[in-house]
Amino acid sequence: MTRQMTGAKMVVQALKDQGVDTVFGYPGGAVLPIYDEIFQQNDIRHILVRHEQGAVHAAEGYARSTGKVGVALVTSGPGATNAVTGLTDALMDSVPIIVLSGQVPTFMIGSDAFQEADTVGITRPCTKHNWLVKDTANLSSVIHQAFHVAASGRPGPVLVDIPKDVQFASAEYTPKPKAPVGHYQPQVKGDMETITQLVEALENAERPVFYTGGGVINSGPAASQLLRELVDATGIPITSTLMGLGAYPASGKHWLGMLGMHGLYEANLAMHGCDLMINIGARFDDRITGRIDAFSPKSKKAHIDIDPSSINKVIKADMPIVGDVAHVLEDMLKVWKARGRKVNREALAKWWRQIAEWKQVDCLKYKNSETTIKPQYALERLEALTKGMDRYICTEVGQHQMWAAQFLGFEDPNRWMTSGGLGTMGYGTPSSIGVQVAHPDSLVVNVAGEASWLMNMQEMGTAVQYRLPVKQFILNNERLGMVRQWQQLLHGERYSSSWSEALPDFVKLAEAFGAKGILCKDPKDLDDAIMEMLNYDGPVIFDCLVEKHENCFPMIPSGEPHNKMLLGDVKATNAIAGKGAVLV
Amino acid sequence: MSALQIKKGSSKHSAYNLRPTFSDVQESHTITVLVENEPGVLARVIGLFSGRGYNIDSLTVAEVDHEGHLSRITIVTTGTPQVIEQIKAQLGRIVSVRDVHDLTAEGSSVERELALMKVVGSGEKRVEALRLADIFRANVVDSTLESFIFQLTGAPDKIDAFADLMRPLGLVQVARTGVAALARGQS
Numbered sequence: 001m002t003r004q005m006t007g008a009k010m011v012v013q014a015l016k017d018q019g020v021d022t023v024f025g026y027p028g029g030a031v032l033p034i035y036d037e038i039f040q041q042n043d044i045r046h047i048l049v050r051h052e053q054g055a056v057h058a059a060e061g062y063a064r065s066t067g068k069v070g071v072a073l074v075t076s077g078p079g080a081t082n083a084v085t086g087l088t089d090a091l092m093d094s095v096p097i098i099v100l101s102g103q104v105p106t107f108m109i110g111s112d113a114f115q116e117a118d119t120v121g122i123t124r125p126c127t128k129h130n131w132l133v134k135d136t137a138n139l140s141s142v143i144h145q146a147f148h149v150a151a152s153g154r155p156g157p158v159l160v161d162i163p164k165d166v167q168f169a170s171a172e173y174t175p176k177p178k179a180p181v182g183h184y185q186p187q188v189k190g191d192m193e194t195i196t197q198l199v200e201a202l203e204n205a206e207r208p209v210f211y212t213g214g215g216v217i218n219s220g221p222a223a224s225q226l227l228r229e230l231v232d233a234t235g236i237p238i239t240s241t242l243m244g245l246g247a248y249p250a251s252g253k254h255w256l257g258m259l260g261m262h263g264l265y266e267a268n269l270a271m272h273g274c275d276l277m278i279n280i281g282a283r284f285d286d287r288i289t290g291r292i293d294a295f296s297p298k299s300k301k302a303h304i305d306i307d308p309s310s311i312n313k314v315i316k317a318d319m320p321i322v323g324d325v326a327h328v329l330e331d332m333l334k335v336w337k338a339r340g341r342k343v344n345r346e347a348l349a350k351w352w353r354q355i356a357e358w359k360q361v362d363c364l365k366y367k368n369s370e371t372t373i374k375p376q377y378a379l380e381r382l383e384a385l386t387k388g389m390d391r392y393i394c395t396e397v398g399q400h401q402m403w404a405a406q407f408l409g410f411e412d413p414n415r416w417m418t419s420g421g422l423g424t425m426g427y428g429t430p431s432s433i434g435v436q437v438a439h440p441d442s443l444v445v446n447v448a449g450e451a452s453w454l455m456n457m458q459e460m461g462t463a464v465q466y467r468l469p470v471k472q473f474i475l476n477n478e479r480l481g482m483v484r485q486w487q488q489l490l491h492g493e494r495y496s497s498s499w500s501e502a503l504p505d506f507v508k509l510a511e512a513f514g515a516k517g518i519l520c521k522d523p524k525d526l527d528d529a530i531m532e533m534l535n536y537d538g539p540v541i542f543d544c545l546v547e548k549h550e551n552c553f554p555m556i557p558s559g560e561p562h563n564k565m566l567l568g569d570v571k572a573t574n575a576i577a578g579k580g581a582v583l584v
Numbered sequence: 585m586s587a588l589q590i591k592k593g594s595s596k597h598s599a600y601n602l603r604p605t606f607s608d609v610q611e612s613h614t615i616t617v618l619v620e621n622e623p624g625v626l627a628r629v630i631g632l633f634s635g636r637g638y639n640i641d642s643l644t645v646a647e648v649d650h651e652g653h654l655s656r657i658t659i660v661t662t663g664t665p666q667v668i669e670q671i672k673a674q675l676g677r678i679v680s681v682r683d684v685h686d687l688t689a690e691g692s693s694v695e696r697e698l699a700l701m702k703v704v705g706s707g708e709k710r711v712e713a714l715r716l717a718d719i720f721r722a723n724v725v726d727s728t729l730e731s732f733i734f735q736l737t738g739a740p741d742k743i744d745a746f747a748d749l750m751r752p753l754g755l756v757q758v759a760r761t762g763v764a765a766l767a768r769g770q771s
Contacts, residue, residue, distance in 0.1 A: 125635050129679040132623065182622075184679050309673035390691055423677060499715060 006242050007136040008033035008417050011100060014105040014143040016043050017176040020071050022062060022437055023047070024055040028075025029115060033167035047437055047466060048117040050458035052079050054430035056086020056157075057456070061434030063090075064417050065392055067168025067220060068151050070097040076104055077115030081122060085424060092421025093243060094218055096155035099123075100144050105165035106134050119161045128156030134163065135407070136171035144176050153186030154307040168506060170419055186306060190323030190331060198278070198302045198319050199335045205276035205348035207299075207354075208236045211259065211288075214243030215281015216419070217413040219236050219325035224413045226281065226329035228252070232338070232344050237355060239267035242422045247484055250409030256355065260288045261556050262402040264563055265363035266355055268554075271296050272562035273354070279303045279323045285312040285421070286583075293562035299518065304328045351487045354557035363554045364406055366568055375400060375475045379407035379447070382473060385530050390442045391415065392435045396428040396452030399552045400482035404447040426455030429472065430518045436468040443471070443534065448531040449502050450476040450543075460513040463539040471533050472541045477548045478503060485551050490576045513539075521545040558583035591622050611688070612641065612662050614695060614765045619676055619685040621655040625680045629657055632678065637662060638671050641695075642740070644762040654682065660740075660763050687765050695765040698744045704731045705754030711752045720746045 005013065013035050015023065018440050024047045027035045038046050049055040052074045059070030065325040080101040090097050104113040120132045133139045138580050141554035146158045202208060210231060216223045224247045231238050231254050239259040248255055257264035271277065277299045277360065282288065285302075289295045297316060303310070303317035304325060311320045321328055336342075366376045373481055393408055394417040395401040401418055410416050417435060419427035432446040443519050446453075453474050463470050510517030516536050520543070533540045553568040559580020566575060619625045621683040626645055627698070633640050647653070661671060668686070674683045701722075702715045710732075717724065717734050726733035736746055737745035740763055748759060 121627070124624065124628060125631055182679070183682055307673075307677065309670060309677050310674070312669055313673075316666075 003173040004170050004564065006033065006037075006387075007139050007162065008037045008198050009440070010136070010140045010171075010173055011143065011162070011167070012037045012041060012044060013173060014140045014176075015071065016146045017458075018144070020044060020069075023071045023073050024049055024058040024062070024434065026050075026052050026055055026075065026079060027072030028079050028102060029166050030104060031073060031079075031100075031162075031167075032075035032232070033164065034073065034100070034102070034162075046073075047433070047462065050461050051456065052082035052460045053085050054433070054456055054462065056083045056097065057089070057424075057427050057430035058101060058425075058434035058437070058462075059089050059099075060086065060093075060095045061394060061417050062438045063095050063097050064217075064431075065414050065435040066438045067414060068096075069147055069363040070095070072099045074098065074099060075115065075432070076119065077117045079115075080117055080119040081482075083159075084122060084126055085316040085422075087123055087159065088423040089419055089424045089427060090157035091126055091128065091275065093419065094155050095157065096150040097157045098143075098150055099157065099159045100143075100158060101161050102167070103132070105160045106163045107165065109163065119159070119246050122309050123159045126157070127159050130159040130161065132161045132163075135168050139166060139171070141174040144174070148182070149184055152184070154215075160529045164370030167319065173567055183561060187322055188306070188324035188327045190304065190321040192331065192335075194321050195328065195331050196335055198321065199332060199339060201300060201319070202234065202236070202275050202278070202336065203342040203395035204341070205236075206344055207270075207274045207351045208276040208278065208348075209256075209274040210236055210238035210278050210280060211240070211271060211282055212238060212244045212247055212280045213241040213282025216244055216247040216325050217281075219281065219306075221413060223247070223281075223324075223326035223329060226326060227332060227546060230329060230333055230336075231331075232339065235348055236278075236343070237270055237352070239263070239270060241285070241288055241420070242418060243280060245405060245416045246410035246413045251410040252372065260285075261290070262406065262552055262554065263556075264406070265361050265554050265567070266358035268556065268562040268565060269358050270355055274299045277301045277303075279317075280329070281305060283310045286314075289314065290564075291559055291561045296562070300570055305454070306374045314354060331411050341351050361567065362561050363565075363567055367548075368523075369547065373521065373526060373544060373546045374411070375403050375477070376407055377523060377548055378475060378526060378544050378546060379403050381530055382445070382447075383408050386443060390439075392417065392426045392432075392439060392442055392444045394418065394432040394435060394444065394446040396448040396455075397423045397425045398449045398452055399477075399485065399550075400447055400449045400452075401562045402552045403475075408447075425452040427452075428455060429456045429470075430459045431465075432470040432472070433462050433468055436463075436470050437466070438570045440468075444469075445471045445515050448472060448473050448477065448544065450472045450478065450479055450503060450506075454500075456511075460515060460539065460541070462509070464514045469536070469539065469540075470540050472539070473533070473544065474542060475544050476503075476506070477546050477550070479548055481550075482552070485572075486576075487574050488549075488551070488555065488569055490581055493573055506541050510541035515539040515541060517541050517543065519543045519545070533553075538540045602691040604700055607614050609664060610662050611665060612660060612762060613668050613686055613688040614693065615659045615661060615672065615675070616685050616765060617657040617659065617681055618680065619655050619657060619678075620680040621653040622680055625655070626657070628678050628680060629659075631674065632674055633659075633671075636674065636750065638667065642762040644764050649717075658763055664736060685767065687767055690767060692768045693765050695739050695763050696737055697719055697740050697743055697763050698734045698761045699747070700759045701726070701734045701736065701747060701750055701755055702731060703750050703754045704756050705717060706730055709753045713750060716746070716749050716753075722746065748767075
């Protein structure tokens with residue numbers, strides 16, 4: 001049976017066929033036909049955001065918390081350019097999303113028409129792939145292909161640009177199974193020879209460590225399960241990047257905590273001192289490695305990644321394995337079991353004793369105060385009062401983000417939404433909205449700094465409109481905290497433009513939006529205030545006034561290796577100097 | 585997506601994989617990329633090179649399979665072995681790329697370029713230019729009483745050599761196609 005329909009109807013039909021239930025978007029002239037189709041159906045829910053950047057981050061939050069593909073719909077020109085930050089963010093963090101953008105009609109392309117922009121040109125470097133559809137006959141198969149590209153291999157953002165005349169014209173609809181997926185078929189099975197070699201190295205290693213990343217989470221729940229089985233069966237310590245938190249539970253016996261620039265002392269020293277590093281779905285980002293030429297000097301390195309370009313990009317891999325994490329872990333476990341489940345128990349016990357010594361340093365310790373709320377304390381209390389709840393955490397970018405990673409524990413994958421690679425201030429609020437839409441009955445908290453939070457605060461309107469009870473937990477130090485910290489470390493405490501001046505009254509702001517506002521500035525009131533936030537059935541802006549000049553430690557200063565960490569008791573002023581000063 | 589196997593260096597034909605991956609030596613490689621011929625595909629490839637700071641010494645592109653809509657892009661690039669490996673992996677990641685081959689690494693290949701050179705002069709110089717053109721097997725494709733246009737095919741260094749010789753003899757304009765290349769043998 002052939003089905004003739006308009007391009008606009010095709011868009012909605014293709015989304016339905018792909019199992020999409022929610023679209024985040026903002027209408028405009030070039031997407032009106034699609035909005036008209038959305039109006040006339042009830043299967044797909046449209047969430048009206050307040051800014052297109054918010055739509056894309058919300059789609060990211062939706063995607064990362066569900067493992068499904070997130071969808072955003074924007075108009076041509078400014079709608080598409082506003083989506084660029086979100087697309088880049090999703091590309092850096094490998095989040096599968098689809099942005100559908102309207103375009104001026106085909107016969108006007110190139111004429112500098114009203115709200116025309118070269119959308120595929122602008123978004124080419126910030127998408128995994130993009131399409132300009134010039135013929136309605138191709139539209140539905142391109143959308144199906146777009147879902148395939150976004151979700152397979154290393155996931156990422158894609159964009160489909162649809163001119164308005166293509167939306168109006170009619171053609172035959174290509175259903176999902178008949179649509180050619182193209183030649184894009186990334187390799188998922190790892191090379192068995194190298195996997196066996198890795199298992200052999202694992203059996204003999206004296207100081208092994210698992211270093212896992214967002215790839216484990218992207219690979220799906222099975223990957224996290226297999227990782228837990230492998231770690232617990234071998235007894236090998238495990239650390240993770242910011243993106244990989246939750247793949248192995250924070251309460252797990254073998255958990256070292258996060259590694260990297262603001263990672264834990266024991267995790268970084270384990271990386272520095274190990275003799276076998278097993279990188280699973282991480283990419284040796286500069287926040288992780290510190291100084292490259294002094295990075296983990298004594299180890300053999302295995303690198304499991306679905307993206308061949310990640311391997312040997314930064315750090316040379318002795319055992320490179322291109323494949324999907326879940327597939328490779330399954331094979332690894334199979335081989336390890338078949339070979340008799342061996343590990344070097346004696347050496348491992350010694351390695352764990354060494355790690356226990358490093359843990360004694362207690363690198364997260366901080367001086368608490370009875371009069372001022374320390375940001376670390378606020379997060380400790382948030383953790384204590386929400387532990388065991390069905391909880392999702394989003395963050396903005398900066399000091400609060402690192403403290404959240406250090407002080408909150410993640411027991412499961414897909415529970416932690418943060419902008420890692422791009423470091424997008426303003427990510428958290430819209431992301432929390434996307435998460436809450438996907439999980440209406442769960443607790444969704446956006447741990448924020450006041451400066452980041454202001455960047456996309458317009459999305460509170462979205463939260464209120466759709467009755468999304470997102471909790472905006474703002475650690476308000478009236479500073480651009482991380483910028484200020486770096487100015488202290490690097491620029492002689494000359495705090496150039498790192499004050500948040502003329503801040504709004506957040507309680508009144510909440511009320512103006514129709515949400516609830518809570519102010520807390522006394523550590524003694526903190527628990528009650530957090531409980532009030534948790535018990536309120538609706539969106540809350542929680543203004544937590546915290547210590548203004550607290551620094552985030554431990555820290556690997558830029559240009560230094562893992563074993564040169566700064567701990568909390570260091571004299572911070574001008575602690576970064578020399579070659580490291582040019583790094584970010 | 586190309587079947588880029590990183591496992592044991594990039595070639596079974598050469599000792600290429602024996603050199604250190606992270607050495608500082610700059611190497612010149614000819615990479616051939618088969619792409620789906622769709623709008624913007626060249627921009628994707630060129631954007632990759634400019635965006636990631638890789639060099640393009642020469643680039644040619646044309647559709648080679650009209651029915652399958654496939655184009656072959658031949659790129660000559662320079663970089664350290666690690667950069668060359670990255671270039672290949674990054675190219676393989678582009679969704680419209682079907683296949684990536686490093687002809688320099690994968691054994692012997694044939695590389696050819698076509699050049700047109702306009703030489704203006706008279707008397708002794710003009711005779712000498714024609715004599716050298718004969719040695720290089722360049723054809724005269726246009727002539728006036730004061731000028732020649734030579735057409736020359738060959739490997740890039742042969743064309744460089746011919747251009748060097750023509751310069752003192754009145755070379756005024758050069759147009760080169762860039763390198764087209766194929767691996768020798770059956771595969």
